[in-house]
Amino acid sequence: MLILGLLCLPAAAGILAYLLPSRPVRLLLLTGTAGLHLVGTGCLWWATDLSTLGGWFAADALGLLVLTLLSLVFLAVAVYTIGFLAAEPLHSGRLFIGCMLGFLSAATLVALAHHLALVWVGMEATTLTLAPLVFYQRTRRSLEAVWKYLVLSSVGIALALLGTFFLAAAQVEGRPLILEDLIRTAGSLQPGLLRAAFIFLLVGYGTKMGLAPLHSWKPDTYGEAPGPVAALMAGALTGCAFLGLARATEVMVAAGQAEFIRPPLVALGLASLVIAAGFMIGQTDFKRLLAYSSVEHMGILSIALAIGGGGAYGAVLHLVGNGLIKGVMFLVAGNIVLLSRSSEASATRGLLRQAPVTGGVLLAGLFAVSGSPPFGLFISEFTILGAAFRGGLTWLAVAMLVMFAIIFVSMAKMLLGMAYGESAESRPLAETFPLVAGPLALSGLVLMLGLYIPGPLHAVLAEAARALGGGPP
Amino acid sequence: MRPLHELILLLVVLTDFWVLGTTRLSSMIRATAIQGALLATLPVALSSHPSVHILGLAAGTLLVKAFVLPYFLSRAIREAAVRREIQPLIGFTASVILGAAAVALAFAIASRLVLPGVQSDLLVPVALSTVIIGLIVLTTRNKAVTQVVGYLVLENGIYTFGMSQAERVPFLVDLGVLLDVFVGVFIMGIVVFHINREFDSLDSTRLTELRD
Numbered sequence A: 001m002l003i004l005g006l007l008c009l010p011a012a013a014g015i016l017a018y019l020l021p022s023r024p025v026r027l028l029l030l031t032g033t034a035g036l037h038l039v040g041t042g043c044l045w046w047a048t049d050l051s052t053l054g055g056w057f058a059a060d061a062l063g064l065l066v067l068t069l070l071s072l073v074f075l076a077v078a079v080y081t082i083g084f085l086a087a088e089p090l091h092s093g094r095l096f097i098g099c100m101l102g103f104l105s106a107a108t109l110v111a112l113a114h115h116l117a118l119v120w121v122g123m124e125a126t127t128l129t130l131a132p133l134v135f136y137q138r139t140r141r142s143l144e145a146v147w148k149y150l151v152l153s154s155v156g157i158a159l160a161l162l163g164t165f166f167l168a169a170a171q172v173e174g175r176p177l178i179l180e181d182l183i184r185t186a187g188s189l190q191p192g193l194l195r196a197a198f199i200f201l202l203v204g205y206g207t208k209m210g211l212a213p214l215h216s217w218k219p220d221t222y223g224e225a226p227g228p229v230a231a232l233m234a235g236a237l238t239g240c241a242f243l244g245l246a247r248a249t250e251v252m253v254a255a256g257q258a259e260f261i262r263p264p265l266v267a268l269g270l271a272s273l274v275i276a277a278g279f280m281i282g283q284t285d286f287k288r289l290l291a292y293s294s295v296e297h298m299g300i301l302s303i304a305l306a307i308g309g310g311g312a313y314g315a316v317l318h319l320v321g322n323g324l325i326k327g328v329m330f331l332v333a334g335n336i337v338l339l340s341r342s343s344e345a346s347a348t349r350g351l352l353r354q355a356p357v358t359g360g361v362l363l364a365g366l367f368a369v370s371g372s373p374p375f376g377l378f379i380s381e382f383t384i385l386g387a388a389f390r391g392g393l394t395w396l397a398v399a400m401l402v403m404f405a406i407i408f409v410s411m412a413k414m415l416l417g418m419a420y421g422e423s424a425e426s427r428p429l430a431e432t433f434p435l436v437a438g439p440l441a442l443s444g445l446v447l448m449l450g451l452y453i454p455g456p457l458h459a460v461l462a463e464a465a466r467a468l469g470g471g472p473p
Numbered sequence B: 001m002r003p004l005h006e007l008i009l010l011l012v013v014l015t016d017f018w019v020l021g022t023t024r025l026s027s028m029i030r031a032t033a034i035q036g037a038l039l040a041t042l043p044v045a046l047s048s049h050p051s052v053h054i055l056g057l058a059a060g061t062l063l064v065k066a067f068v069l070p071y072f073l074s075r076a077i078r079e080a081a082v083r084r085e086i087q088p089l090i091g092f093t094a095s096v097i098l099g100a101a102a103v104a105l106a107f108a109i110a111s112r113l114v115l116p117g118v119q120s121d122l123l124v125p126v127a128l129s130t131v132i133i134g135l136i137v138l139t140t141r142n143k144a145v146t147q148v149v150g151y152l153v154l155e156n157g158i159y160t161f162g163m164s165q166a167e168r169v170p171f172l173v174d175l176g177v178l179l180d181v182f183v184g185v186f187i188m189g190i191v192v193f194h195i196n197r198e199f200d201s202l203d204s205t206r207l208t209e210l211r212d
Helices: A002-019 A023-046 A061-086 A094-112 A116-137 A140-170 A179-184 A191-209 A217-224 A227-254 A258-280 A286-307 A310-340 A356-369 A376-390 A394-419 A433-451 A455-467 B004-021 B025-046 B052-078 B092-112 B123-140 B144-163 B171-199
Strands: none
Touching (some): A002 A023, A023 A094, A061 A094, A061 A310, A116 A140, A116 A191, A140 B123, A179 A227, A191 A286, A217 A286, A227 A258, A227 A310, A258 A286, A258 A394, A286 A310, A286 A376, A310 A356, A376 A433, B004 B025, B025 B144, B123 B144, B144 B171
16 A cells, blocks of 8 residues: 555646646645655555565565665755745746656656566656756757757667566566566576576666766766756666666576676676766866766666675665765755856856855765765775675776776866855855755765664665675675 | 468568658658557457457557657657758668668577567567667667657567567556657657757757767
8 A cells, every 4th residue: 555655646746736826835745745755665664564466566675775765865856946946936847846746656666666567667757757857948958968868768768678578588487577476486587588688678777877888868968957857867766777777687696697797787887987087087067077976876886786795785875875965966066056057167166155055065975975984985885895805806996996086086176176266256145945955964864874874774785785696794 | 371460570671661761751750650550450460369458459559659659740840841851871772771681680689589489480580670770760860850760660679579478468567668658759759849949950960069
C-alpha cells in the first residue's frame, strides 16, 4: 500500500498542480507532496513487508537508498522552488511544478520497480518530465540544450530497452524480468544473450548517467537548465540511472559474470575521469564545471562497481553522498545566477560579502565535492581507493588520485575566485529562507555522512553492497 | 506458401530503405506511418491464437505509430518552408548502400544469437537491421525532424525485437513503453517546432552555440 501511495501521490498532485489556478496553492501542493513523500520513504525504512503486487514492486536496500536520496533532494528543491519562483513573479509555474511532481513519480517508479521493463518505463519518463523544465528559459541556448538532451538520452535509453529484451530472451525459467527470479535462476541464464544484454544496458543507462564518452549532453543540459532543475538531475536523476546499471550488475554478479563486466565498467569510468579533468581545466562557466564534476563522480561509481568487494560499499555510500552534494551545489548555483544573472564565473566576485550563506556553502561544497575530510565523500572515495589497492589495482587507484588532484585544482581556482575578490557594484542577494534552507540542510547531511554513519544506514549500505557482489570493508 | 509474418517483416525492411532513400520529408514520414501499421499487424500474425493482450497491443501500436505520431510530425513540418533533406552528411545512394551493409551485418549477428521460442527466422535480423538503419538516419541527417524519424525507426526495430518476447512481457509494460515513445516524440516535435521558429530552419546543425 505504502509503495503504491508513494508512486501515485506525486502523479496525482502533479496533475492537480497543473489544473489549479493559483500559484500559492500549487507551491503548497509541491512542498506538501515532497514532505509526505519523505515521510512515506522514512516509513519504508521500518516497514517489514517490502514487496507488493506479486514482486513487481519492492523496496530492497539499493532501491531504498536511491529512493531516500531522491526524496531528500526533492524536498530541498521543492522548498527552493518557492524562492526561485518568487524572483519571477510573472511566471505561473504551472508546467514547472506539474513536471517536477511528475518527475518525482517517475523516479519513485525507477527506485521501487523490480520488473526491469518497468524500471525502463520509469527511466524514460524521468527524461521526458524534465525536458520541458530544461527549456524553461526559452532562449536559443536552452533550445539547443533540450534538443541534445532529448535526442541523446532517448536514443541511449532506447538501447537500454533493447538490452532489457535481450535479458528477457536470456531467461528460460522464472517470471520474466522480475529481479528476484532473475537472480534466483541466474545460473540458467544463457551467457551469450546475457552478455549482450549487459552491454546494451551499460550503454543505455550509462548515457543517462553521463559516463564518458556518452556524456556530451550533460554539460549543455546542466549549464542551461535552471538551478533547481539541474539540482534534481545531478542529485536525484543520476542516482536513478545508476540504479538501472546496478540492477544489471546484480544479475551479472549472480550469474557469475563479474569478470566480464569489469573491463567495460573500468574503461567507461576511467574515460569519464580523464574527460572530466580535461574539460574542467580552463572552464569558464561554473554550471558546466559542476556538470563535468558530475561526469567525474559517475566515473568513480562505475569504477567502484567494477572493483567489487569493499568498492561496492564505497559505491553505494558515494552514490548517496554525491547526490546530496550535487543537490547543494546546483541550488547554490541557482542563487548565484539569481545574483549575477549569468553562469559565467567571471561575472561573480566577492560572493562571501554579497551572499554570505551562499558563499559559505559554496566553499564548504568545494571541499565536500572533491572528497576532503570531514565530508561523506572522503569516506566513500577512501573506501573505493582502499578496495582498489587491496584488489591489486594499484595503477587504477594511482590514476584516480592523479585525476582527483587535477580536478581539485581546477575547481578550487574557479570557486575560490568567485567566493573572494572585489565584488562588482551589484546589490547583495536577499537570502530568503527558501533559498538557503535546502542547501544548508543537504550539506549538513553530507557532513554527517563523513563523521558518523547511523546503524540502520550502515546495515542498508552493507546489504546493498552485498547485492552488488561486495560487502562492508 | 510463406507465412504472413515473413511477408510483413520483409515489407518492414523495405520501409527502412524507403526512409533511407527518400529526399522528401513528407515521404519519409509516410514511410514511418506504413512501417507503424505493418508493426501493428505483426503481433497478430505471429501468434496462432491472438489473445486480448496481443490485440490490445496491436490496436495501441496502430493508433500511436501509424496515425497519431506521423500526423503530428507532418503538422510540425507543415509550418516550415523546407520540405527536403538537403546535404546530408553522406549522400542518399551511399546511405542506401550503408543500409544494405547493415542488413548483412544484422543477419550475420542474428545467425550467432540463439533465441529460444522465436517464431520466425526473420524476426531478429529484421529487428537488428531496423535498429541499425534508425541509427544511420539519426547520425547522418541534418534536419531535426529527420532525426526524430530516425529515433522512431530505431524504436520500431526494438519493438520488433520485443515481439519475440511479446507473450512474456505483461500488457501494462507494453502500454508504458508505447506511452513513453508517444510522449517522447510528441515533446521532440514541439522542440522541432521551436527550433524552426527560432532559427528559421529545421537544421539541427545550427545548434552550435554550446561548446567547450
